[in-house]
Amino acid sequence: MTSTSHSVVKKSQRTWWLAAGCAVLSASLWGFLASPRPAGPVAVQQTGAEQMADPPWRYGPASARFTIVVYADLECPFCQSYTPVLRTWIDEHRDVSLQWHHLPLATHEPAASEEARWVECVGETFGHARFWEAVAWVYQNTRGGGQGLPPGTAFPDDASVQACLxxxxxELTVRQQADQARNDGLKATPSIRLIDRSTNRSMALPGPIVGDALLSALDYLASEQLDEAQATQMPAETPSADAK
Known part of the structure; x- marks a missing residue:
């Protein structure tokens, strides 16, 4: 187990109520503390094997024990601020990786799905790193709230991406991910699902959750004291991108 895993499991003596309290506080204060715009395009270390890849798209080490799945909408202002914060948190916790899951909201259509299709095609054409750069580009350029890109602004042109579109x-990937999220009872963005690949357990939480609250939730998921009624048993093989 890596030092990060050891730290996460070691902290399991914290109570879940502390984690829940921190989560509520984090969510309630988020609108005042979050930056209104995301950081610049992200650079992700990428191997040759990852340059041609398939979803779901990953940020962070493929071998990480824990996965945070973020359910996001590219027209969602809270997602716009939360995603770069999550990336920064992942950079500081090397046994945790981030995975994107599309959940375009009906109130943000058709812009949300159009943008989701474009970032999917960038990922399919160029791999994990460029996918996250495409997400950052959309958040930097969209007007948000379903308004989409400003008049005169177009997605960066690339023949391979256009062929994918x-x-x-x-479109099928975006629709399947959105349907899966709704079938799992997730209807708001951002939301997150925490997955412990060591125990194949997961739990869903309403976001945005960061900092100590997020670490405490991972502690709880890894803890032997976890109430099985509050966690979902994952199948032996989860559809994460670590196979890439």
Missing amino acids: SSERS
Whole structure:
């Protein structure tokens, strides 16, 4: 177990009520503390094997014990601020990786799904790192709230990406992810699901949750004291991107 895993499990003596309290406080204060715009395009270390990849898209080490799945909408202002904060947190916790899951909201259509299809095609064409750069580009340029890109602003042009957009693959991916999220009872963005790949357990939480509250939730998920009624048993093989 890495030092980060050891730290996470070691802190399991904290009570879940402390984590829940921190989570509520984090959510209630988020609108006042979050930056209104995301950081610049992110650079992700990428190997040759990852340059051609498939969703779901990962930020962080493929071998990480814990995965944070963020359910996000590219027209969601809270997601716009929360995503770069999550990336920074992942950079500081090397046994945790981040995974994107599309959940475009009906109130943000059609812009949300159009943007989701574009970032999917960037990922399909160029791999994990460029996917996250595409997400950052959308958040930097969209007007948000379903308004989409300003008049005169277009997605960066690339022939391979355009060819992908001409197919139905990206639309199918976005629709399947959104349907899965709703079937799991997740209807708001951002939301997160924490996965412990060591125990194959997961738990869903309403976001945004950061800092000590997020670490405490991971502690709780890894703890032997976890109430099985409050966690979902994951299948032996989860659809994470670590296989890439």
